[in-house]
Amino acid sequence: MKTIGQGHASGKIILMGEHAVVYGEPAIAFPFSGTGITTTVHFHHGNESWIESSFYHGPLAKAPHSMKNVTVLLWQLIRQFAISKPFYVTIESTVPAERGMGSSAAVAVSITRAFFDWLELPSNQEDILLFVNQAEKVAHGNPSGIDAATISGTEPLLYQKGLDFQPFQLNMDAxxxxxxxxxxxxxxxxxxxxxxxxxxxxxxxxxxxxxxxxxxxxxxxxxxxxxxxxxxxxxxxxxxxxxxxxxxxxxxxxxxxxxxxxxxxxxxxxxxxxxxxxxxxxxxxxxxxxxxxxxxxxxxxxxxxxxxxxxxxx
Known part of the structure; x- marks a missing residue:
């Protein structure tokens, strides 16, 4: 285990297809590195785990309901990796909340990556998504998965209901x-x-x-x-x-x-x-x-x- 683990995630942009995607039409989304979230995690010398963010600073057990997606994810990581000692999580974000830039998925991706880094565990996109998708269900109820898939990856995605995500390359001088x-x-x-x-x-x-x-x-x-x-x-x-x-x-x-x-x-x-x-x-x-x-x-x-x-x- 490392002394400090760190994870980063970008925001996301829907380039085309919003609203139409609800009715089976395609949409294009891609990771947007202009904004991002960085999470660090390390052992905490206190008696309980703590969260530090712009929304809340205090014990994990007393985090507000508005951060339920984060707390559910953290408890899931604790159980999955049998973490028995208190830790301190710091979340720093430039992704504006409730602006359609995937802030909830970005924070989940960054936290999950930070824990995998801290525990020195290898991970791929599939490993990260196992945790992130659970947090997104808490945040959005029945998400399409496009935010989590886009932010946890590196390429634009073409998404259409009932079909697999189709990654493709950006190739534009603009x-x-x-x-x-x-x-x-x-x-x-x-x-x-x-x-x-x-x-x-x-x-x-x-x-x-x-x-x-x-x-x-x-x-x-x-x-x-x-x-x-x-x-x-x-x-x-x-x-x-x-x-x-x-x-x-x-x-x-x-x-x-x-x-x-x-x-x-x-x-x-x-x-x-x-x-x-x-x-x-x-x-x-x-x-x-x-x-x-x-x-x-x-x-x-x-x-x-x-x-x-x-x-x-x-």
């Missing part, structure tokens, strides 16, 4: 800018309202859902062929459908329109919508950095940037 509106996303409400639309306006809503699926497939092809302009156009068209489904809001629309007005190749919401984050495609790093500042000036709480070339993910 940069993705992510901006936080500063408002919590309302995924459950948005999903419920889209379901209502499917009941009350099935023909139109179903058509938009299918269009979002087609745009996701076109986006994947654009990525493989290194066609940033085509990907940007897919993003713009997807946003039109997402707006029509009622999943956007003023804060998202404002930042998206600002990005387009300042030479973004494309821009759209990411995740459940009704708050949370938007994404914009920039043709190079210089324009991406400039776009970050423009979005901050326009009211974004925070921004991040990441290259979409293979070199950025090796």
């Amino acid at each position: 940069f993705l800018v992510v901006a936080d509106t500063g408002h919590k996303g309302q995924t459950r409400k948005a999903v419920k309202d889209v379901a209502t639309l499917m009941e009350t306006s099935r023909l139109e809503t179903g058509g938009r859902i299918r269009q979002l699926g087609q745009l996701t497939k076109q986006a994947q092809q654009a990525i493989s062929l290194n066609q940033p302009d085509v990907l940007g156009a897919c993003m713009n068209r997807a946003q039109i459908h997402l707006q029509a489904l009622g999943t956007s809001n003023y804060a998202l629309d404002h930042l998206i329109e600002t990005a387009i007005a300042n030479h973004a190749l494309g821009a759209k919401l990411t995740g459940g919508g009704r708050g949370g984050c938007m994404i914009a495609l920039a043709e190079n790093e210089e324009r991406g950095r400039r776009l970050q500042q423009i979005l901050l000036d326009a009211g974004a709480r925070d921004t991040w940037i990441e290259g979409l070339g293979v070199y950025a993910h090796v």
Whole structure:
């Protein structure tokens, strides 16, 4: 056993296909290293195990219900590896919570990796997911698994209900800018309202859902062929459908329109919508950095940037 174990996990971004994925259409997600969570673990000299994080600092046994996904995971690790002495876990995060960037899955991946490192146990993605998926069930009830699979891996994934995750490589000379509106996303409400639309306006809503699926497939092809302009156009068209489904809001629309007005190749919401984050495609790093500042000036709480070339993910 090492003196200190450490584990890291990135956030994640849904590039295309949110909401449509609920109805059997494909979605694309990928690890986003612009944000991340680092966990360290070591033996604690006190009488009980402790957690230190921005949400809570205190004994594991007294952690609040809002951290149940974390505490369930820690007790699971204790039982699985027969850890008999108290430990001290420190969680440091730059992944904003409730913004559609996979914060719950990221914290679970980072904690699990930290324990495997501490105990000097070899691990692969399958080993990590055995623990992470349990924590995600606590956090989300019946998760699709795309957050856990994306964050525990290194490649983008194409996900479609009933099919295996399909990893593929990023191959694009462009940069993705992510901006936080500063408002919590309302995924459950948005999903419920889209379901209502499917009941009350099935023909139109179903058509938009299918269009979002087609745009996701076109986006994947654009990525493989290194066609940033085509990907940007897919993003713009997807946003039109997402707006029509009622999943956007003023804060998202404002930042998206600002990005387009300042030479973004494309821009759209990411995740459940009704708050949370938007994404914009920039043709190079210089324009991406400039776009970050423009979005901050326009009211974004925070921004991040990441290259979409293979070199950025090796």
